[in-house]
Amino acid sequence: MACRILRKQPLKLGHNIIRAQSTMSAFEIQHKTPLIRKTEPIPVALYGGRNAVTMLPGGGIGPELMGYVKEVFKYAGAPVDFEVVEIDEKSEDNDDLDYAITSIKRNGVAIKGNIETKSESANVTSRNVAIRNELDLYVNVLNCKSYPGVPARQSNIDVVIIRQNTEGEYAMLEHESVDGVVESMKVVTKSNSDRVARFAFEYAKKNGRKKITTIHKANIMKLSDGLFLETSKKIAKEYPEIEHNDMIIDNCCMQLVSNPHQFDVMIMTNLYGSIVSNVVCGVIGGAGLLSGKNYGDHYAIFEPGTRNTGTAIAGKNIANPIAMLNASVDMLRHLGHSQHAELIQRAINRTVSEDHIHTPDLGGSAKSTDVVSRIIDHIMQDTRHW
Amino acid sequence: MSFLTRNIPRILVQASARNIHTTVNQNATAVNPAERPDTRVSCTLIPGDGVGPELVYSVQEVFKAAGIPVDFESYFFSEVNPTLSAPLEDVAASIAKNRVCLKGILASPDYSHTGELATLNMKLRNNLDLYANVVHVQSLPGIKSRHKDIDCVIIREQTEGEYSALEHESVKGVVECLKIVTARKSQRIAKFAFDYATKNGRKKVTAVHKANIMKLGDGLFLKSCEQMAKLYPRIEFERMIVDNCTMQMVSNPQQFDVMVTPNLYGNIVDNLASGLVGGAGVVAGASYSADCVVFEPGARHTYSEAVGKNVANPTAMLLCSAKMLRHVNLPVYGQMIRNAVDKVLQDGKVRTKDIGGQSSTQEFTYAVIHNLQMPA
Numbered sequence: 001m002a003c004r005i006l007r008k009q010p011l012k013l014g015h016n017i018i019r020a021q022s023t024m025s026a027f028e029i030q031h032k033t034p035l036i037r038k039t040e041p042i043p044v045a046l047y048g049g050r051n052a053v054t055m056l057p058g059g060g061i062g063p064e065l066m067g068y069v070k071e072v073f074k075y076a077g078a079p080v081d082f083e084v085v086e087i088d089e090k091s092e093d094n095d096d097l098d099y100a101i102t103s104i105k106r107n108g109v110a111i112k113g114n115i116e117t118k119s120e121s122a123n124v125t126s127r128n129v130a131i132r133n134e135l136d137l138y139v140n141v142l143n144c145k146s147y148p149g150v151p152a153r154q155s156n157i158d159v160v161i162i163r164q165n166t167e168g169e170y171a172m173l174e175h176e177s178v179d180g181v182v183e184s185m186k187v188v189t190k191s192n193s194d195r196v197a198r199f200a201f202e203y204a205k206k207n208g209r210k211k212i213t214t215i216h217k218a219n220i221m222k223l224s225d226g227l228f229l230e231t232s233k234k235i236a237k238e239y240p241e242i243e244h245n246d247m248i249i250d251n252c253c254m255q256l257v258s259n260p261h262q263f264d265v266m267i268m269t270n271l272y273g274s275i276v277s278n279v280v281c282g283v284i285g286g287a288g289l290l291s292g293k294n295y296g297d298h299y300a301i302f303e304p305g306t307r308n309t310g311t312a313i314a315g316k317n318i319a320n321p322i323a324m325l326n327a328s329v330d331m332l333r334h335l336g337h338s339q340h341a342e343l344i345q346r347a348i349n350r351t352v353s354e355d356h357i358h359t360p361d362l363g364g365s366a367k368s369t370d371v372v373s374r375i376i377d378h379i380m381q382d383t384r385h386w
Numbered sequence: 387m388s389f390l391t392r393n394i395p396r397i398l399v400q401a402s403a404r405n406i407h408t409t410v411n412q413n414a415t416a417v418n419p420a421e422r423p424d425t426r427v428s429c430t431l432i433p434g435d436g437v438g439p440e441l442v443y444s445v446q447e448v449f450k451a452a453g454i455p456v457d458f459e460s461y462f463f464s465e466v467n468p469t470l471s472a473p474l475e476d477v478a479a480s481i482a483k484n485r486v487c488l489k490g491i492l493a494s495p496d497y498s499h500t501g502e503l504a505t506l507n508m509k510l511r512n513n514l515d516l517y518a519n520v521v522h523v524q525s526l527p528g529i530k531s532r533h534k535d536i537d538c539v540i541i542r543e544q545t546e547g548e549y550s551a552l553e554h555e556s557v558k559g560v561v562e563c564l565k566i567v568t569a570r571k572s573q574r575i576a577k578f579a580f581d582y583a584t585k586n587g588r589k590k591v592t593a594v595h596k597a598n599i600m601k602l603g604d605g606l607f608l609k610s611c612e613q614m615a616k617l618y619p620r621i622e623f624e625r626m627i628v629d630n631c632t633m634q635m636v637s638n639p640q641q642f643d644v645m646v647t648p649n650l651y652g653n654i655v656d657n658l659a660s661g662l663v664g665g666a667g668v669v670a671g672a673s674y675s676a677d678c679v680v681f682e683p684g685a686r687h688t689y690s691e692a693v694g695k696n697v698a699n700p701t702a703m704l705l706c707s708a709k710m711l712r713h714v715n716l717p718v719y720g721q722m723i724r725n726a727v728d729k730v731l732q733d734g735k736v737r738t739k740d741i742g743g744q745s746s747t748q749e750f751t752y753a754v755i756h757n758l759q760m761p762a
Binding site for chain 2: 042043044045046047048049050052077079081083099102105106
């Protein structure tokens, strides 16, 4: 009966019903139950064309390199405002670290030196790893390109190393099951392997690369590395225009020092990535040149390619500023300020390859400040008003 | 002699120009350095109504004297003179291209010729999505006022709220005016305020609201601010009801640091605060979108009764131009103008009528030019 009345009413009192519906519309529901979802991306920090970027100077030579970046940005007129967050490397708690992560979430982009974790206690994790895990920066990209004019074992190298950045051997799961026996877990997941492989193929497609090599040790770790290899093979089928092959890590290292030109884009798990990127950096002239990029779904962090703190040379004015400056160029490109990126990039290339202003790590005798002031000179030549 | 005094700062500026560089126009494709056109800044200029053109002329005189590498693209843009006004699309396109604009105040008549409810100002803001209005209210040296040492920043959402231009007469004698509040825009303005505070080393953000009455609309705004505040643990966050806020503002304005407000409250608080430090002639403001900035005086008065009398105070417009120079990476020039204006106000020999003097706009402008000096 009630049902019938209800069903009849719309016909008779159509007018009323419509009004009732309109007052109970999505508008009202929205306001009575505010739907501010936690996962909603935070609005980007871009105001009047200027981006806000988090700067984590880190330890060792980090602060001085960041000083150079700011100096160069000032002269190049790069529309970026830095929010500097210092992390006290000796502290036992993680307040600074949490603040830094929040800051990156707000700004979306960060430039970072290497952060030291001096604490020996087991519950204080490596802060570099913590940042990557917390922000889910699952992939690290290192574009290894030779600089003409820099003394190196091999010339004309142009290899892109794409590394899984959050799991694998860096899962930080270790325990002593029996006295004297320690087990360390290497975690490989299908979803992360899938994301990395897909990122690599998209990267290759976008940047006109021809070949992708998966680096693994699936002959020994048949399941974990096997999964990584299988996944990348599967993704490769979706990109028939890009050649795909695979290589075992030990062979890969040998090939890299003897015949690096066979490689184009390489993908690998975490620890192999760390090793291979250091090998390639050594082959083309050292830790002071290359910059690395860490990407997640929402955030990006730019840092020098090899993650060394350089505490021994801190404050001596001999650290090579090029790696951090290259990281800043990557950052500008990521933010879409391509013209400023070009401007700084050109100045760096001229300084290193044409003027041969090299710091001691490249066999030169220039101070860090000499390099920076020459870069600024080049920038000024390009941006004069009259 | 006067030639020398005028030109010495200019020569100094040119000599030091190697230290400062402009932001390169990003829309242009990368060009070879050899064939790159000179990297002067171009800036859209809207003189506005009332005394706007006179004030803009003052700015241009100062820019010319200081040799500042800025080219203005000038547009006559006016709602009270629709036949001569440049089309909105052209003006918006110019601002979108240059990414900076210096703008006087546009008069908004109380009636509408066409029956359209949105004013030209609102249309320009909505077209460019200039959502954040920032007014930095600061006590200036040499201006007598009731309070000293006021230094607060009022950040106002200016694309929604009461300014939705949605009004209708549902039944004869009953008019409804819709105030729209959205979570997306509330979060955006809250984040803007906190990012502004972070960037400028400010300590506190105050959200101004009336959520005790408008529980849903202002409630959403307040909730968005609270939610954003969690991301900024090092900045203090407080809430204040708008009526209390206006009282506090006139009795104890020093307590405020950064304030974030919805549209109408912001408009009221802006004008109130401007009155505290010397009136509409001395307070500079700016409106931000993601890509562009429009620099305009903080309190919106056209001062149309003074048109052609040469008595308006160009301080607000000059401070706007100083902010604009800082934004386009010419901070040395910006500082130079700022210092010169401060010096003139401090000396107190040349004052316009609104701050208790007898000098003309022109005399004030010349006094500023005379005090242009390279900052140490």
